[in-house]
Amino acid sequence: MHALIFSNTLAMTADAPRPTPLPGEAVIRILMAGICNTDIEITKGYMGFTGILGHEFVGIVEIVNDADTGLTGKRVVGDINCGCTRPSCTYCTQGLGRHCPERTTLGIDRRDGCFAEYITLPVANLIEVPETIPNEFATLTEPLAAAFEILEQVRIVSADEVLIVGDGKLGLLISHALSTTGASVSHVGKHPDKLAISAQLGNQTMLLPDMAAKKYDFVIEATGNASGFGFSLAHTKPRGTLILKSTLAAHEPIDLTPVVVDEITVVGSRCGLFRPALDYLQTGVDLSPIIDSIYPFESALQAFDRAKTRGALKVLLDFA
Numbered sequence: 001m002h003a004l005i006f007s008n009t010l011a012m013t014a015d016a017p018r019p020t021p022l023p024g025e026a027v028i029r030i031l032m033a034g035i036c037n038t039d040i041e042i043t044k045g046y047m048g049f050t051g052i053l054g055h056e057f058v059g060i061v062e063i064v065n066d067a068d069t070g071l072t073g074k075r076v077v078g079d080i081n082c083g084c085t086r087p088s089c090t091y092c093t094q095g096l097g098r099h100c101p102e103r104t105t106l107g108i109d110r111r112d113g114c115f116a117e118y119i120t121l122p123v124a125n126l127i128e129v130p131e132t133i134p135n136e137f138a139t140l141t142e143p144l145a146a147a148f149e150i151l152e153q154v155r156i157v158s159a160d161e162v163l164i165v166g167d168g169k170l171g172l173l174i175s176h177a178l179s180t181t182g183a184s185v186s187h188v189g190k191h192p193d194k195l196a197i198s199a200q201l202g203n204q205t206m207l208l209p210d211m212a213a214k215k216y217d218f219v220i221e222a223t224g225n226a227s228g229f230g231f232s233l234a235h236t237k238p239r240g241t242l243i244l245k246s247t248l249a250a251h252e253p254i255d256l257t258p259v260v261v262d263e264i265t266v267v268g269s270r271c272g273l274f275r276p277a278l279d280y281l282q283t284g285v286d287l288s289p290i291i292d293s294i295y296p297f298e299s300a301l302q303a304f305d306r307a308k309t310r311g312a313l314k315v316l317l318d319f320a
């Protein structure tokens with residue numbers, strides 16, 4: 001099968017072996033996939049991953065190596081974390097397979113990803129996509145779930161003042177998730193055109209140079225670069241909460257003194273549950289402003305170059 005493989009360099013191959021499902025797994029034929037900053041960070045050394053890249057997808061279940069679950073032929077999205085599922089695992093037994101210490105992760109950690117014609121995932125990871133959600137938006141379920149994860153981790157109420165830092169793909173998906181809280185949401189970034197997407201959701205937006213010295217109850221760092229931490233910390237109220245969303249290959253020194261002095265709660269936030277994201281998509285929300293471009297899968301290398309371009313939003317790969 002065709003696949004986009006990373007091993008020192010990125011390359012398209014026509015003869016990657018088609019994956020065989022283990023017991024409890026399904027084979028999924030990919031319809032559409034999305035390029036994430038994490039994929040770009042992997043090509044810079046993040047996670048030390050080699051293999052088929054990609055973890056954002058929508059596809060059709062072709063084969064189920066399990067008791068009939070009714071999923072064969074269905075259009076699905078899938079949780080990218082595959083826990084050990086052992087009865088003795090305290091994470092897996094509590095529905096926290098995404099924190100299982102023995103987990104593999106699609107296209108990120110010891111499991112081939114979805115920039116390929118076929119993947120395998122445990123059947124338990126799959127969720128059917130409602131018919132009303134188009135492929136383009138269904139592909140965004142995984143990063144949207146990561147945005148909604150914030151609301152699983154912290155309680156944000158309408159009286160809170162929230163600041164989102166960063167107007168890239170994830171920052172904009174977070175602006176969608178946060179717009180459902182009723183809180184006063186401000187969004188700071190560098191791109192007027194992107195901030196306009198957030199403003200349409202009712203969020204207050206401002207450009208970085210115009211940012212006042214104001215502090216917020218909750219600050220969400222989603223810049224994707226190392227300098228975002230200090231900036232976000234400087235805008236978090238004493239006793240406030242700083243939520244970190246960027247995964248980076250870079251290791252910059254950071255000053256944690258303000259965290260102690262201002263007694264700030266720092267929350268790391270990664271992957272989320274798919275159900276809240278699908279429920280939100282089912283409301284008919286339009287995510288097309290977040291989609292930069294759609295490339296045929298055979299042009300995946302050009303698509304990757306586009307995704308790496310400064311300011312590019314979500315680049316999708318179409319397998320049709």
Ligand SMILES: [Zn+2]
Nearest residue numbers: 036038056143
């Ligand atoms: Zn991602």
Ligand SMILES: [Zn+2]
Nearest residue numbers: 084089092100
């Ligand atoms: Zn486990």
